[in-house]
Amino acid sequence: MTFDFNMMNIFLLALFLAAGVWTVLTSRLLISAIGLAVTSIMLTILLFLMKAPLAGVFELSVCAGLITVVFISTISLTKPVEKSEVLQLKMKRLKRFVFLPLLLFLAAWVLFAKPLHLTNPAQVPVEQTTLQHVLWFARRFDLIGQILIILTGVFGVIVLFKTKTGQAEKQDNER
Amino acid sequence: MSVLLILVPLAAVLIMNLPLHKLMRKLAFWVGLVLCMLQAVLIIRMPIGFWNTQPDLLYRLLLFRPFTDNLAFVMFLSIAIVGFVSLLVARYAIENDGSKLFNFTNLLLLAMAGMNGLVVSRDLFSLYVFLEVSAVASFILIAFNNGKDALEGTFKYLVLSAVATAMILSAIGLLMTVTGSVSFKTLSSVMGPNSGNPVVLLAVALLLGGLFIKSGLVPFHGWVPDAYSSAPSATSILLAGIVTKTTGVYALIRVVTKMNLLTHQVQVLVMAVAAVSIVVGALAALGQSDFKRMLAYSSISQVGYIILGLGIGSNLALAGAVFHLFNHAIFKSLLFVNAAAVEKQTGTRNMDILGGISDKMPVTGFTSVIAFLSTAGIPPLSGFWSKLIIIIAAWKAGFHVYALIAILASLLTLAYFLSMQRRVFFGKLASGFEDLKEANLWILVPACLLAAITIGLGLCIPWLLNSFLLPIRSIL
Amino acid sequence: MSGDMSTFFSISVIFAVLMVFTALYCILTSRNLIRILIGLELMTKAVTLLLAVGGYVSGRMALAQSFIITLIVIEVVIIAVAAGIVIGTYRHTNDLDARKLNSLKG
Incomplete structure (x- = not known):
């Protein structure tokens, strides 16, 4: 809890935000997906500093790894931009910045508004438990939820990625 | 024992997907039906003590004591009934495509397990986890046929739902900063002394906002008509009847009552949102020509009540709200069942094309009249009593304006349903429907069942009110 | 220690809120469906930060970690489903423009 810790954190938080802004403002979709991964990595370092190593590892492997893979494969499965459209896209891109002043205004408002002060932090006694203990003993009910949602996800992949394109086209024609 | 309501569907899904028996794939539909029926029958037959005791073995396995009260029973019962009806309609609409029906049954059971889990959860984070389970299952069920409109509706629902859950999670993070815990018990005792704390206020605002989006109340209702109308018929029933009600409305009731959130500001906010939803939903329903879209807007209006x-x-108002929640699950499911029958038999949902089909489809026509009279609040059907209780409670508590709004909007409800009946069921048969047939038993049985519940509940209200509804607050 | 924590909390919340604004900006102004999903992911990042800060400040890091892990599992499932929906939409329209998604109106 020294001065260094805070400075380090602010620096990382700024990097985190910068990566996020870059993700949003960059023109190419692929770069945007990579920007998201960079944001994840910044968050991972922040989690490590906050003494949450396991959550950090999860964030790094799943969010920076798996989700980026999902995004990149989605991008590659859908149509790559043709060259004639690039110019048109650049024109469209300019339109995206129209609302940027609004974003900057909101950011300024947050920065200069009365900051949220925690009136009485640490009013609860600190508990010394390990993650394993909490995850397996205190939150076992959530684990059932996780099993359920993973099963649901499996069915989602079965239902949504079924390549019955012929059937889909037939339905379209019926409309 | 109420944990079993989560574990049994989960186990059923796991067993059905073991690659052992080809037979299981054919049996899946019946297994689903039996599980829904079992849930409904056990909820009605077993006393409250049965659900609150837990065998030692289960406790050792789960380390969790579930939470069951009268409100939870109402939810379990509506989940079971609507799930049952939705499955029958799926059989009717999907016909005999084996693998599709199998996937539908599995997803329905998972959604039911998720909703049952949401009902018994005792802290905010479990509430979030199970809310996501039922939400994800319903995304997939909406996009089930991979139709263009359905995918579009799902995407809108998914984006708004993700924003809502982000708001709920931020609230969890902020509340954890202040209290170090997320269980309703701790949070309820902490809210009082900290009510002026800006962090707590922000958290409460985020929490309510997220749940408003989830329940589809008016400033945040954009996804409701799209998702309801584009989904396959069986999914619309599930979604309108119970998924939105559990993930949004039930969660809102639970959070507000458990955490003692009802301060004066929150009360003003909630009632204003409710009144706007009632009026805007009813007005928008008047202008629709798509059958299911009209029902979706009507649903927004009823959630407002x-x-x-x-x-x-007050105690009376909460009893009315819970009763209306159950009634709404019944009569809105019934209306969507009728919509499914009409869509399947005639091939369209456009009310301008339809007309006079009551002659050809008498049962569908009759049950839809029952449902709409109940929605509009005509005695002695069940919808009348729940609306009456809410309006009396509003008047007693001094909210005369709100009571008047509720009564006037009830007339609007009557107006748009009369217009619907006239355009779809009554009058002269529209051209092109000369050889229209009544739907088959898969859809008439659930329609008659739901209509019977609506009439029966309306008739035995005096008994129900004293024995079940009024004690709801004391146990909450 | 307590004062330090308080500043740390305020600063983190400010950054998280800014991140949420960035994400909302992305969701509201993007025309590409995948970009909207990226916006949702950014919002989840901000929420993850808030949860971690909540656990750190109140001294319940273990609880916060288990929350974050659960959150990440759920996040992956949602993104997988969302990707399925986006690809399905693409199969129908050969396009990912959100503004062409307007066959549902009202």
Whole structure:
């Protein structure tokens, strides 16, 4: 809890935000997906500093790894931009910045508004438990939820990625 | 024992997907039906003590004591009934495509397990986890046929739902900073002394906002008509009847009552949102020509009544709100069942094309009249009593304006349903429907069942009110 | 220690809120469906930060970690489903423009 810790954190938080802004403002979709991964990595370092190593590892492997893979494969499965459209896209891109002043205004408002002060932090006694203990003993009910949602996800992949394109086209024609 | 309501569907899904028996794939539909029926029958037959005791073995396995009260029973019962009806309609609409019906049954059971889990959860984070389970299952069920409109509706629902859950999670993070815990018990005792704390206020605002989006109340209702109308018929029933009600409305009731959130500001906010939803939903329903879209807007309006009851906050109002929640699950499912029958038999949902089909489809026509009279609040059907209770409670608590709004909007409800009946069922048969047939038994049985519940509940209200509804607050 | 924590909390919340604004900006102004999903992911990042800060400040890091892990599992499932929906939409329209998604109106 020294001065260094805070400075380090602010620096990382700024990097985190910068990566996020870059993700949003960059023109190419692929770069945007990579920007998201960079944001994840910044968050991972922040989690490590906050003494949450396991959550950090999860964030790094799943969010920076798996989700980026999902995004990149989605991008590659859908149509790559043709060259004639690039110019048109650049024109469209300019339109995206129209609302940027609004974003900057909101950011300024947050920065200069009365900051949220925690009136009485640490009013609860600190508990010394390990993650394993909490995850397996205190939150076992959530684990059932996780099993359920993973099963649901499996069915989602079965239902949504079924390549019955012929059937889909037939339905379209019926409309 | 109420944990079993989560574990049994989960186990059923796991067993059905073991690659052992080809037979299991054919049996899946019947297994689903039996599980829904079992849930309904056990909830009615078993006393409250049965659900609150837990065998030692289960406790050792789960380390969790579930939470069951009268409100939870109402939810379990509506989940079971609507799930049952939705499965029958799926059989009717999907016909005999084996693998599709199998996937539908599995997803329905998972959604049911998720909703049952949401009902018994005792802290905010479990509430979030199970809310996501039922939400994800319903995304997939909406996009089930991979139709263009359905995918579009799902995407809108998914984006708004993700924003809502982000708001709920931020609230969890902020509340954890202040209290170090997320269980309702701790949070309820902490809210009082900290009510002026800006962090707590922000957290409460985020929490309510997220749940408003989830229940589809008016400033945040954009996804409701799209998702309801584009989904396959069986999914619309599930979604309108119970998924939105559990993930949004029930969660809102639970959070507000458990955490003692009902301060004066919150009350004003909740009641204003409710009144706007009632009026805007009813007005928008008047202008629709798509059958299911009209029902979706009507659903927004009815949810407004439930939330109004929550906002008033007295025992009577809460009892009315919970009763209306159950009634709404029944009659809105019935209307969507009728919509499914009409869509399947005639091939269209456009009310301008339809007309006079009551002659050809007498049962569908009759049950839809029952459902709409109940929605509009005509005695002695069940919808009348729940609306009456809410309006009396509003008047008693001094909210005369809100009571008047509720009564006037009830007339609007009557107006748009009369217009619907006239355009779809009554009058002269529209051209092109000369050889129209009544739907088959898969859809007539659930329609008659739901209509019977609506009539039966309306007739035995005096008994129900004293024995079940009024004690709801004391146990909450 | 307590004062330090308080500043740390305020600063983190400010950054998280800014991140949420960035994400909302992305969701509201993007025309590409995948970009909207990226916006949702950014919002989840901000929420993850808030949860971690909540656990750190109140001294319940273990609880916060288990929350974050659960959150990440759920996040992956949602993104997988969302990707399925986006690809399905693409199969129908050969396009990912959100503004062409307007066959549902009202």
